[in-house]
Amino acid sequence: GNSVTQMEGPVTLSEEAFLTINCTYTATGYPSLFWYVQYPGEGLQLLLKATKADDKGSNKGFEATYRKETTSFHLEKGSVQVSDSAVYFCALWTGAGSYQLTFGKGTKLSVIP
Amino acid sequence: DTAVSQTPKYLVTQMGNDKSIKCEQNLGHDTMYWYKQDSKKFLKIMFSYNNKELIINETVPNRFSPKSPDKAHLNLHINSLELGDSAVYFCASSQDWQGPGYTFGSGTRLTVV
Numbered sequence: 001g002n003s004v005t006q007m008e009g010p011v012t013l014s015e016e017a018f019l020t021i022n023c024t025y026t027a028t029g030y031p032s033l034f035w036y037v038q039y040p041g042e043g044l045q046l047l048l049k050a051t052k053a054d055d056k057g058s059n060k061g062f063e064a065t066y067r068k069e070t071t072s073f074h075l076e077k078g079s080v081q082v083s084d085s086a087v088y089f090c091a092l093w094t095g096a097g098s099y100q101l102t103f104g105k106g107t108k109l110s111v112i113p
Numbered sequence: 114d115t116a117v118s119q120t121p122k123y124l125v126t127q128m129g130n131d132k133s134i135k136c137e138q139n140l141g142h143d144t145m146y147w148y149k150q151d152s153k154k155f156l157k158i159m160f161s162y163n164n165k166e167l168i169i170n171e172t173v174p175n176r177f178s179p180k181s182p183d184k185a186h187l188n189l190h191i192n193s194l195e196l197g198d199s200a201v202y203f204c205a206s207s208q209d210w211q212g213p214g215y216t217f218g219s220g221t222r223l224t225v226v
Binding site: 042103 | 144146153154155156157158161163168169203205214215217218219220
């Protein structure tokens with residue numbers, strides 16, 4: 001079956017530090033890949049996505065590149081801010097007819113001033 | 114304008130009670146979902162409905178009964194609530210055939226005491 005594996009959290013960084021959250025996946029075919037963010041007390045928001053190999057998704061200074069050869073979609077940001085503190089979820093979608101997103105377990109990020 | 118709205122936002126109830134959570138989307142999407150997020154933030158699909166038809170029922174106890182009166186609504190009724198049902202429940206919608214543009218509601222925090 002399909003699955004997503006994310007690095008265990010929590011991750012605590014100082015402001016302006018470099019962020020990497022690892023994500024690898026197992027899926028049949030060619031899935032689309034996503035990062036969602038959940039701020040405290042809120043629902044999930046789409047952060048970025050990539051629909052095919054070598055695509056790079058980017059938004060709000062975050063980036064992730066779809067690497068088919070390593071089945072990975074690592075999230076990076078060059079300089080984190082306190083406002084980036086949230087839970088980050090990697091997810092995959094295997095196409096029309098799948099009727100679901102498969103999520104990783106989430107990684108909690110805390111950024112301290 | 115709220116795209117996916119859930120009510121109530123918080124629900125505290127006693128074991129054995131029956132409760133409902135309502136979800137409405139105004140995006141014109143044809144697919145709606147219920148996800149459960151446990152205390153460790155893990156998100157798991159419960160149900161998917163496409164054009165009012167149940168597509169996915171992911172090994173959820175039959176105390177949970179979704180109802181979709183039309184494409185814009187997907188309600189969740191839970192009978193005989195148990196302590197283990199305490200979680201945050203998220204509704205979401207998408208236009209499945211167009212790709213995974215999932216939009217999530219802000220969640221309903223259910224606490225069973």
